[in-house]
Amino acid sequence: MSEEIEHVECLIIGSGPAGYTAAIYAARADLKPVMYTGMEPGGQLTQTTEVDNFPGYPAGVTGPDMMEDFRKQAERFGTDIRFGYVSSVDFSSLPHKVVVDEIKTITADTVIISTGATAKYLGLPSEQKYSGFGVSACAVCDGFFFKGQDVAIVGAGDTAAEEATYLAKLCKKVYMLVRRDEFRASKAMVHRVLNTPNIEVIYNTETKEVLGDGKTVTGVRVVNNETGVEQDLDVQGFFVAIGHKPNTDIFKGQLDMDETGYLKTVPGSTVTNVEGVFASGDVQDSYYRQAITAAGSGCMAALDAERYLAAKEHGVSATA
Structure with missing residues (x-):
């Protein structure tokens, strides 16, 4: 048949x-x-x-x-x-x-x-758990909800740099987590990031876990690739900009x-x-x-x- x-x-x-x-x-x-x-x-x-x-x-x-x-x-x-x-x-x-x-x-x-x-994510269970509840892959879509708050963004390319500067206009503090000791972004975008006072770039850094209270994000645990030292950053939003x-x-x-x-x-x-x-x-x-x-x-x-x-x-x- x-x-x-x-x-x-x-x-x-x-x-x-x-x-x-x-x-x-x-x-x-x-x-x-x-x-x-x-x-x-x-x-x-x-x-x-x-x-x-x-x-x-x-x-x-x-x-x-x-x-x-x-x-x-x-x-x-x-x-x-x-x-x-x-x-x-x-x-x-x-x-x-x-x-x-x-x-x-x-x-x-x-x-x-x-x-x-x-959207590419880091693949952390905690990242998935808080997706839509403090974890986002689109700063333009969701940045407004974090007005006046502290946030972190992962990424080192042009998109990450652009989204970090966008978030900096809305948020009190933006931690930019860069895996290596340098950006992948263009020089113009790097210059813009480094000249934005409320963006703090943390180099050689990997995200270990997104922290939360069961409902929303309360922080992010990061580790320094070179020293192995961990630290917790108090943030209400966690943005992923890795493509x-x-x-x-x-x-x-x-x-x-x-x-x-x-x-x-x-x-x-x-x-x-x-x-x-x-x-x-x-x-x-x-x-x-x-x-x-x-x-x-x-x-x-x-x-x-x-x-x-x-x-x-x-x-x-x-x-x-």
Whole structure:
């Protein structure tokens, strides 16, 4: 008995702000989108307790509640939302082939990739325990909640330096924990950090444990790599800025990526190097990484897909 292959006009892979926004626009354009949520429906925002910087929520909203609102809106316009993960893809010919959960094959005229990126953490159990309760991987998202308090940030690159100076505007004191005896950041960013009076850089330092009272973070235990001496820093917030990993492994060899694995798109669009495949959100944005910018690029991806299909239908070149 041969396997039944399902064909769809628009397939959306991933279900964060980018995927859901793409679904809303694609459904309203009558593209009858089918979305596979991935193993974490709602994406990174489901790990966020409070979201205060997304327009339209004047009183703030929790990440899971906001993603539930996005889901309901996408479903209201007819998006077929399915729990499952895409295990492999074949973009070598049209229509594109996608395998779901390693067993089901779907062909699609257009594919919108919104698989996001995953923040890298240190891997400490205590860090995981207080994730969303004082531990964060996004200073721009969560720094406001620590106004006037003391915080620590781990990292030595440009992002860490930028986030440390951002936190310094809000917080009383920022401890910057650098593993080696020097930064990896550019000289301009290092200069900015070193000239910010309320940032204290602690070199040759590893984080041993995030301390807390069972509810929120109360401090961080660090150890000096050279001397082995431990000390506890009294902080209310602990920020991790050691990078993100885009969720693009299954697209390797099929789509153009930068050296860290982010999908490349034609500037000003969501168009990838493969006809009919579009990328939106954090999977192709290593710079802004905000819910609102992800949602905006999800809108762009749906519009790009709609225009691509319309051009194809009328025999016009579908390239951007």
